[in-house]
Amino acid sequence: xxxxxxxxxxxxxxxxxxxxxxxxxxxxxxxxxxxxxxxxxxxxxxxxxxxxxxxxxxxxxxxxxxxxxxxxxxxxxxxxxxxxxxxxxxxxxxxxxxxxxxxxxxxxxxxxxxxxxxxxxxxxxxxxxxxxxxxxxxxxxxxxxxxxxxxxxxxxxxxxxxxxxxxxxxxxxxxxxxxxxxxxxxxxxxxxxxxxxxxxxxxxxxxxxxxxxxxxxxxxxxxxxxxxxxx
Amino acid sequence: xxxxxxxxxxxxxxxxxxxxxxxxxxxxxxxxxxxxxxxxxxxxxxxxxxxxxxxxxxxxxxxxxxxxxxxxxxxxxxxxxxxxxxxxxxxxxxxxxxxxxxxxxxxxxxxxxxxxxxxxxxxxxxxxxxxxxxxxxxxxxxxxxxxxxxxxxxxxxxxxxxxxxxxxxxxxxxxxxxxxxxxxxxxxxxxxxxxxxxxxxxxxxxxxxxxxxxxxxxxxxxxxxxxxxxxxxxxxxxxxxxxxxxxxxxxxxxxxxxxxxxxxxxxxxxxxxxxxxxxxxxxxxxxxxxxxxxxxxxxxxxxxxxxxxxxxxxxxxxxxxxxxxxxxxxxxxxxxxxxxxxxxxxxxxxxxxxxxxxxxxxxxxxxxxxxxxxxxxxxxxxxxxxxxxxxxxxxxxxxxxxxxxxxxxxxxxxxxxxxxxxxxxxxxxxxxxxxxxxxxxxxxxxxxxxxxxxxxxxxxxxxxxxxxxxxxxxxxxxxxxxxxxxxxxx
Numbered sequence: 001x002x003x004x005x006x007x008x009x010x011x012x013x014x015x016x017x018x019x020x021x022x023x024x025x026x027x028x029x030x031x032x033x034x035x036x037x038x039x040x041x042x043x044x045x046x047x048x049x050x051x052x053x054x055x056x057x058x059x060x061x062x063x064x065x066x067x068x069x070x071x072x073x074x075x076x077x078x079x080x081x082x083x084x085x086x087x088x089x090x091x092x093x094x095x096x097x098x099x100x101x102x103x104x105x106x107x108x109x110x111x112x113x114x115x116x117x118x119x120x121x122x123x124x125x126x127x128x129x130x131x132x133x134x135x136x137x138x139x140x141x142x143x144x145x146x147x148x149x150x151x152x153x154x155x156x157x158x159x160x161x162x163x164x165x166x167x168x169x170x171x172x173x174x175x176x177x178x179x180x181x182x183x184x185x186x187x188x189x190x191x192x193x194x195x196x197x198x199x200x201x202x203x204x205x206x207x208x209x210x211x212x213x214x215x216x217x218x219x220x221x222x223x224x225x226x227x228x229x230x231x
Numbered sequence: 232x233x234x235x236x237x238x239x240x241x242x243x244x245x246x247x248x249x250x251x252x253x254x255x256x257x258x259x260x261x262x263x264x265x266x267x268x269x270x271x272x273x274x275x276x277x278x279x280x281x282x283x284x285x286x287x288x289x290x291x292x293x294x295x296x297x298x299x300x301x302x303x304x305x306x307x308x309x310x311x312x313x314x315x316x317x318x319x320x321x322x323x324x325x326x327x328x329x330x331x332x333x334x335x336x337x338x339x340x341x342x343x344x345x346x347x348x349x350x351x352x353x354x355x356x357x358x359x360x361x362x363x364x365x366x367x368x369x370x371x372x373x374x375x376x377x378x379x380x381x382x383x384x385x386x387x388x389x390x391x392x393x394x395x396x397x398x399x400x401x402x403x404x405x406x407x408x409x410x411x412x413x414x415x416x417x418x419x420x421x422x423x424x425x426x427x428x429x430x431x432x433x434x435x436x437x438x439x440x441x442x443x444x445x446x447x448x449x450x451x452x453x454x455x456x457x458x459x460x461x462x463x464x465x466x467x468x469x470x471x472x473x474x475x476x477x478x479x480x481x482x483x484x485x486x487x488x489x490x491x492x493x494x495x496x497x498x499x500x501x502x503x504x505x506x507x508x509x510x511x512x513x514x515x516x517x518x519x520x521x522x523x524x525x526x527x528x529x530x531x532x533x534x535x536x537x538x539x540x541x542x543x544x545x546x547x548x549x550x551x552x553x554x555x556x557x558x559x560x561x562x563x564x565x566x567x568x569x570x571x572x573x574x575x576x577x578x579x580x581x582x583x584x585x586x587x588x589x590x591x592x593x594x595x596x597x598x599x600x601x602x603x604x605x606x607x608x609x610x611x612x613x614x615x616x617x618x619x620x621x622x623x624x625x626x627x628x629x630x631x632x633x634x635x636x637x638x639x640x641x642x643x644x645x646x647x648x649x650x651x652x653x654x655x656x657x658x659x660x661x662x663x664x665x666x667x668x669x670x671x672x673x674x675x676x677x678x679x680x681x682x683x684x685x686x687x688x689x690x691x692x693x694x695x696x697x698x699x700x701x702x703x704x705x706x707x708x709x710x711x712x713x714x715x716x717x718x719x720x721x
Contacts, residue, residue, distance in 0.1 A: 048563075048566075048567040049566070049567070050563055050566060050567060050711075050714050051711060051714070051715075052711050069571075072567070072568065072569040072570070073569045075567075076568070077567055079563065079567075080563075082560065082561055082562070082563045082564065082718060083561065083563060083564040083567075084561060084564070085494065085560075085561045085564070086560060086561070086636070086637070087497060087498055087501040087502055087636060087637065088494070088497060089474060089475075089476045091476045092476055092477070092497065096490055096493070096494060097568070099489070099490035100490060100568050100569045100570060101569060127473040127474055127475060128473075128474065129474055129501070131637070
């Protein structure tokens with residue numbers, strides 16, 4: 001699904017990301033961990049063509065993302081609050097995203113029903129604009145919006161941050177469900193090693209822009225990661 | 232403490248991407264500022280000699296005093312729309328040990344160092360010097376000079392209040408319109424008492440105390456206003472009220488661009504800044520009243536063509552010049568979603584074109600001034616839809632100022648969006664219709680001018696796709712730069 005080749009990004013000669021190759025097969029639930037400045041968000045931004053690579057390229061389903069926009073119809077993402085439109089209510093936002101992804105209003109309504117638990121009555125029919133929701137609730141809306149229209153590729157940057165414990169557990173369930181019951185490829189980054197080992201089948205550790213570990217998740221993974229970061 | 236504030240402000244200014252734009256634009260802006268200074272200077276000198284020549288029996292100072300009220304009124308209007316209020320991001324200073332009063336004094340003091348406060352100096356200073364050289368009482372002139380400076384600063388602080396308080400603005404606006412109407416219909420003239428007032432200030436040097444007090448009072452008023460709201464849940468809190476989901480299904484008829492149109496409509500009615508733009512475009516509708524009623528302009532149809540373009544182009548220009556800044560808050564979303572850039576641009580264009588049509592319908596009463604004028608307005612509307620809209624959209628790329636859509640109190644965040652770069656982009660929009668009209672008018676006749684203007688617009692409409700493609704390319708090319716500038720922290 002994703003194929004990275006000699007990808008690097010540097011600002012004024014300082015390299016912030018340098019990945020020689022990385023392949024993510026379709027349907028995989030892929031986790032990215034690393035300390036601040038490891039290059040996680042840079043990688044996602046490159047993947048979404050929000051910044052230009054200094055060299056190399058990323059292919060999303062054989063489409064070079066910086067050269068064609070054909071990857072957009074099957075890719076969706078929630079990186080930060082700038083992915084929300086503050087003056088819309090949550091419903092209007094969902095319908096807007098639905099419109100862009102060829103979903104009718106009824107489709108979206110039907111789709112949202114399954115996330116009633118996740119929303120915990122804090123998102124829909126609140127008569128509030130998204131900008132007036134709390135950080136956590138904004139995140140909930142953003143994450144679910146990224147799932148509208150059965151995208152083949154979902155990118156979530158730190159989805160667990162800012163969520164309350166109950167919602168974190170529910171989110172894990174949602175991601176696992178995506179992994180097991182659909183063909184969707186999920187890319188997430190996280191600072192929470194427990195969550196990421198729980199939901200991801202494969203974990204890549206970045207450090208200062210370099211790929212330092214590439215692990216197929218197993219019982220021992222959490223310990224291995226903790227040992228690595230406890231340096 | 233002040234020194235540290237100043238250094239922080241300087242860093243904020245010099246490190247923003249807005250400042251680091253092309254050197255050519257900077258030079259042009261510098262030239263524009265110099266030009267304004269030079270004109271003020273010339274005006275100051277010319278006022279003195281000109282008045283002496285035209286009205287040898289009158290004192291230049293008396294004549295200036297009679298009309299200086301207009302200068303100040305124009306100053307108020309200019310500042311309201313043009314002066315960017317220097318602002319201090321107040322939140323970080325709330326918890327560190329600096330006295331609130333210090334922060335506020337700095338905030339207010341900073342507004343003093345503005346181009347708008349220096350500009351009058353260039354008029355009043357040469358004028359006053361000339362007065363003294365020509366044997367007017369030095370003490371009186373100096374006192375008068377300072378009075379003018381104090382009035383200018385009073386306007387500076389008044390503008391601060393006006394900008395933060397829409398009610399105050401509407402109140403002043405109503406009073407102003409009332410005064411102009413009363414004057415126009417000869418019911419009551421404010422120029423007379425105003426002239427009397429300023430002459431008295433000149434004749435009695437100690438009266439300089441009046442503007443001084445006015446300035447101090449306005450300053451204190453500002454101070455109290457900000458002091459009162461210096462809390463998290465005060466001036467910088469967000470206002471929440473119940474809102475309802477709006478379907479706007481009637482926009483579905485526009486097909487592919489419908490989702491964007493819906494968003495734009497919601498954006499305009501739900502945010503403060505776009506609402507201001509909407510209000511401004513209504514004001515533009517009255518622009519013709521200035522030009523069509525003046526005898527002077529009847530022989531200058533090029534100016535009339537310009538005015539006619541303005542009547543229907545208010546929304547187009549004030550909204551269009553800030554595309555794509557309107558969407559700066561969620562630009563990354565738009566760039567990573569399944570959105571063809573063309574549809575996005577087309578929806579903006581459509582919105583502007585519809586606004587032109589609505590303005591044109593609203594301008595029907597101008598038939599009163601004759602069919603020639605109305606034909607001109609119609610031609611202007613076509614020019615707006617067909618050419619001006621594309622020029623404006625093209626100009627938008629140059630403007631990479633991130634905008635906060637819903638700013639409650641401008642005192643605590645930037646009055647963004649309006650900057651001199653846009654005035655620069657405005658030049659072809661202003662001189663375009665004048666030229667297109669004037670040349671055929673000069674060489675053939677009036678009707679030919681109108682037809683030429685209309686045809687230019689129709690041609691633009693015919694080549695809509697071509698223009699949209701070109702603009703799309705420019706937007707694409709600047710995509711990464713724009714994303715980077717928009718995601719800059721405010």
